[in-house]
Amino acid sequence: MRNFLKHFFKDESGMxxxxxxxxxxxxxxxxxxxxxxxxxxxxxxxxTITSKTGQVK
Structure with missing residues (x-):
């Protein structure tokens, strides 16, 4: 259990x-x-887009 807690607190994968x-x-x-x-x-x-669409041929 002690090793698990040490590993858990040192684990930075969620950073x-x-x-x-x-x-x-x-x-x-x-x-x-x-x-x-x-x-x-x-x-x-x-x-600008709507005003220029009438100019496109």
Whole structure:
């Protein structure tokens, strides 16, 4: 039992999962903070796309 606990506390195989989860949390936080600016940029891009589609032959 003692060896199992030593190995369990020294095992770092789950660290990759924790890092990925932290990165996702940070990205979600940034999206929430800059939500209005992101919406403005996306709306502008779609307006440009729709206005240019009539010019394509």
């Amino acid at each position: 990759g999962v924790v890092e990925v989860i932290l990165i996702i949390v940070v990205l979600i936080g940034l999206v929430i903070i800059f939500q209005t600016q992101i919406k403005k940029v996306v709306d502008s891009i779609f307006k």
